[in-house]
Amino acid sequence: MNQLISISPDGIKYPLPKEEDYKNEIDRIEKLVAKARKKGLEIVVVMGLGFVGSVMAAIVADTTGKNGKSGKFVIGMQRPSTRSYWKIPKLNEGISPVKAEDPEVDPMISRCVLEKKTLVATFVYDVLKLADVVVVDVQLDYAKNELGNVRNGQVEMTALEESFDIIAQRIPAHCLVLIETTVAPGTTEQVALPAMRKVFRQRGIKSDPLIAHSYERVMPGRDYVASIRDFWRVCSGVNEDAKQRVVKFLNEVLNTKKFPLTVLDRPIESETAKVVENSYRATILAFLDEWSLFAERNGVDIIKVIKAIKMRPTHSNMIFPGPGIGGYCLPKDGGLGVWANRHILGFEDDTFRITPLAIDINDTRSLHAAQLVRDALRNMSVPVASAEVLILGASYREDVGDTRYSGSEILIRRLTEMGAEIRVHDPYVDHWFEFENQEEYPDNSKSIFFRNQKKLKDLQVQKDLKESLKNIDALVMAVRHEAYLQLDPARIVKVAGHPIAVIDCFGILDDDRIRQYIALGCEVKGLGRGHIKRIKDEVNKKKK
Ligand SMILES: NC(=O)c1ccc[n+]([C@@H]2O[C@H](COP(=O)([O-])OP(=O)(O)OC[C@H]3O[C@@H](n4cnc5c(N)ncnc54)[C@H](O)[C@@H]3O)[C@@H](O)[C@H]2O)c1
Numbered sequence: 001m002n003q004l005i006s007i008s009p010d011g012i013k014y015p016l017p018k019e020e021d022y023k024n025e026i027d028r029i030e031k032l033v034a035k036a037r038k039k040g041l042e043i044v045v046v047m048g049l050g051f052v053g054s055v056m057a058a059i060v061a062d063t064t065g066k067n068g069k070s071g072k073f074v075i076g077m078q079r080p081s082t083r084s085y086w087k088i089p090k091l092n093e094g095i096s097p098v099k100a101e102d103p104e105v106d107p108m109i110s111r112c113v114l115e116k117k118t119l120v121a122t123f124v125y126d127v128l129k130l131a132d133v134v135v136v137d138v139q140l141d142y143a144k145n146e147l148g149n150v151r152n153g154q155v156e157m158t159a160l161e162e163s164f165d166i167i168a169q170r171i172p173a174h175c176l177v178l179i180e181t182t183v184a185p186g187t188t189e190q191v192a193l194p195a196m197r198k199v200f201r202q203r204g205i206k207s208d209p210l211i212a213h214s215y216e217r218v219m220p221g222r223d224y225v226a227s228i229r230d231f232w233r234v235c236s237g238v239n240e241d242a243k244q245r246v247v248k249f250l251n252e253v254l255n256t257k258k259f260p261l262t263v264l265d266r267p268i269e270s271e272t273a274k275v276v277e278n279s280y281r282a283t284i285l286a287f288l289d290e291w292s293l294f295a296e297r298n299g300v301d302i303i304k305v306i307k308a309i310k311m312r313p314t315h316s317n318m319i320f321p322g323p324g325i326g327g328y329c330l331p332k333d334g335g336l337g338v339w340a341n342r343h344i345l346g347f348e349d350d351t352f353r354i355t356p357l358a359i360d361i362n363d364t365r366s367l368h369a370a371q372l373v374r375d376a377l378r379n380m381s382v383p384v385a386s387a388e389v390l391i392l393g394a395s396y397r398e399d400v401g402d403t404r405y406s407g408s409e410i411l412i413r414r415l416t417e418m419g420a421e422i423r424v425h426d427p428y429v430d431h432w433f434e435f436e437n438q439e440e441y442p443d444n445s446k447s448i449f450f451r452n453q454k455k456l457k458d459l460q461v462q463k464d465l466k467e468s469l470k471n472i473d474a475l476v477m478a479v480r481h482e483a484y485l486q487l488d489p490a491r492i493v494k495v496a497g498h499p500i501a502v503i504d505c506f507g508i509l510d511d512d513r514i515r516q517y518i519a520l521g522c523e524v525k526g527l528g529r530g531h532i533k534r535i536k537d538e539v540n541k542k543k544k
Contacts, residue, residue, distance in 0.1 A: 036073035053137030302528030324407025326396025385419030393479025
């Protein structure tokens with residue numbers, strides 16, 4: 001049988017471990033742990049080396065005790081799947097498995113792995129037997145079966161439930177299990193505790209597992225590390241012991257002096273805090289969708305309106321939503337609450353109205369952006385079918401390389417369905433996995449909601465802006481990356497070779513640039529930018 005292979009984003013092939021590799025691997029880790037124990041270090045296993053786990057693991061491994069020496073020895077534990085196994089050898093080489101714009105990430109990981117030797121990665125679950133603390137950073141996905149209908153979806157609990165079982169089978173009785181994964185409210189007390197307690201009893205352990213919950217507020221980007229280490233945390237535990245242990249642990253590894261902990265009575269309160277926090281953000285973003293449409297239709301520039309309102313300090317967190325709300329968290333977290341209400345907590349009634357509606361609005365907002373592209377091209381007598389459309393920005397927010405649930409993906413899928421030829425540019429994204437892997441993981445791909453998606457598998461993200469602009473018919477400004485904020489209209493049109501349709505999805509163009517594009521013969525449209533028609537009339541009047 002062929003050995004399975006895991007390929008890292010830089011193209012290196014790592015064969016998955018074979019059965020005989022497990023014994024050597026646990027021996028290797030046991031030796032390292034014995035050395036660490038001699039030095040008095042606490043052993044922390046971080047389960048799941050993804051966007052959160054790999055950086056959290058490094059932060060814990062970088063902590064110093066009262067004597068100024070390393071305080072923790074961290075084992076990053078990652079399951080050896082073809083999708084993720086490569087993260088283990090990469091981390092063991094001192095290389096971060098996550099690409100980060102934060103200059104602190106790479107040196108911190110390399111320092112902990114190669115110099116301090118307080119961080120190691122492995123694929124063997126049996127390292128859990130060595131743990132004083134287990135930090136659970138595995139993912140918990142919410143599957144949506146329809147575009148724009150979060151209610152008709154479900155939390156993919158099986159993998160998380162399996163993780164709880166794997167942990168309970170192995171950990172010592174007094175090990176703290178800290179769940180950082182964003183879970184459906186009720187999970188810690190009503191799913192994890194009974195399941196793990198049952199395994200403990202089978203193992204003859206009379207005490208209850210010490211389970212705590214404390215959610216991550218990590219923001220991948222320039223302040224990646226600070227958003228974990230130097231930021232406020234909320235936590236709770238299933239009993240007093242668990243609560244005390246989690247408070248002690250978080251005080252040791254995070255900057256809680258400056259960013260104090262909030263300790264809540266019960267884990268369901270900590271779990272709910274996370275879900276409400278993100279539902280609130282999803283809602284204030286979704287709410288502007290209807291006003292954005294209103295503005296477009298009634299000669300109003302929503303960007304100037306928002307700026308005017310934000311002068312009032314009470315409204316300073318108003319944000320223009322752009323072409324959809326992505327990232328791993330906002331599209332799903334409210335769904336975890338809606339799902340838990342019925343499937344964990346047993347309520348049949350429809351408690352939630354605003355939260356699912358907000359997610360549905362956010363999930364479909366970019367479809368309107370596709371209509372603007374179609375209409376701008378139509379006004380230039382170019383049919384969208386076979387038009388060359390360049391999308392500026394693949395990631396879900398400015399100046400990061402994370403494409404998860406980005407508005408640009410839906411926009412591209414719809415435009416492709418309408419027959420457009422798509423090019424995409426992004427300075428931060430090398431591979432757009434949502435397209436590259438759409439056939440490998442069809443159930444997790446948004447491709448199932450659209451037709452004619454096959455060719456998108458080969459979509460390459462361009463790095464040379466000048467090259468990608470040549471002979472385009474339409475330019476879509478989809479993300480507020482630094483590199484796109486000051487583009488010169490005269491140069492863009494010159495490189496394109498002729499006047500183009502310009503669609504601003506994120507309030508990137510100021511009035512002066514809009515005027516210049518129109519004067520150059522371009523058609524300009526923008527989400528929420530109803531005043532463009534006024535500028536067009538002015539320019540045309542001057543021409544006469
Ligand atoms: N990414 C963010 O910006 C962010 C922000 C705040 C909170 N969170 C939450 O943090 C959690 C983790 O998110 P992420 O972005 O790091 O996810 P991710 O998908 O990047 O990483 C999860 C990792 O866990 C591994 N894994 C899954 N099951 C495992 C098992 N049984 N044993 C060992 N490893 C296993 C996966 O292979 C993967 O590498 C989620 O609940 C998420 O909602 C994420």
